[in-house]
Amino acid sequence: MPEGHTLYALARDLHAAFAGTRPVVTSPQGRFAEGAAQVTGTELLGATSRGKHLLLEFAADRFVHVHLGLIGTFTVDEGDWTGEVPVVGQVRMRLATAEHVADLRGPIVCAVLTPDEVAAVLDRLGPDPLRAGSDPAADPDRAWRRISRSSRTVGELLMDQAVLAGIGNVYRSEVLFRHRLSPATEGRRLRPQSWRLVWDDLVRLMPLGVATGRIVTVEEQVADVEAALGRGERPRLTERTSYVYKRDGQECVRCGSRVRTKVVAGRNLFWCGNCQRRR
Structure with a gap:
């Protein structure tokens, strides 16, 4: 989708x-x-x-x-x-x-x-990270109020459009990996600082998706795209890479453990059980 x-x-x-x-x-x-x-x-x-x-x-x-x-x-x-x-x-x-x-x-x-x-x-929609700074409705605290009261896992909550609008399976898997967060953490057990890391990262990453037409999450590519945009150039990506998305069974790029997958909220979630221990 x-x-x-x-x-x-x-x-x-x-x-x-x-x-x-x-x-x-x-x-x-x-x-x-x-x-x-x-x-x-x-x-x-x-x-x-x-x-x-x-x-x-x-x-x-x-x-x-x-x-x-x-x-x-x-x-x-x-x-x-x-x-x-x-x-x-x-x-x-x-x-x-x-x-x-x-x-x-x-x-x-x-x-x-x-x-x-x-x-x-x-x-019915939660805040949209792409509208942060331009739309009063794009308030991360709106999402946090629902997350902090929920017994559902953060892996489920990030896919709920009533919690957060516009996030799908790729951004869910990748942003949790980027911050070493366990997708099995219940929303009510997630720290507010961890939620703000996720929100701020989505605010950073999603406009790069608009600019390139591709989801960009690997930090080296993120930095290259940001640099190109800063120079007023059109970013060019030759291939799509990811940390964990669709890499089930392969070695984690950080620790070498096997990337895992499980159906969560109707889609295949990907994560590294060794790296993503933060709750």
Whole structure:
């Protein structure tokens, strides 16, 4: 499932392509035909994301709410689209102007909402690290209040979008390893300082995912990407590396022990039992 940095970058690209335009909105597949008819030809005011949720705001108090789920994709293509554009695959929703076409395929949610319904969706979400410093709702103490009262493990809690928005399996596994935290620690036994280390690291790492289109967690690559951005250059990564994610059975890069895996909150969690003893 795409993590929060992917939705953030997608919202950025959709906003750049369509904000201020009146796109033709259709549903070639047919499953969003009624919703498309409500917004087609209406000015698209902007696109934003919160965690794994995407919101397209149209005039007349209408929002299109999208959640990609496990297999959803949303592509934005630039070009001369004055002619008829072929439909490839099961396109749930298409946005089209003379300069851009965006096709949404396979989402678990694609619906037109009112402002009150949007507020209800956002109220169910925890703080989003990508919005730290720009959104009052991105308050780590909101997440801490839930974590510190919970008997669930931190491995479970980091995947709960009501606790923390936008975090998926890769960031969960990697950030716990980066701070040597045991994923089996109950939230109520986690120290506040440990939680702030996790939050601050996510605030640091996730914008690098937006900038590169890749999840970057290995410190050497993190430093290289930060340096490139500091020089005003576009970071380039030749391969994706990780500390523990999808490295089950391999040697830990720190201690040589075997990386372990276990299904936690519906996804395979990866960790080093030797390095990650901090509770």
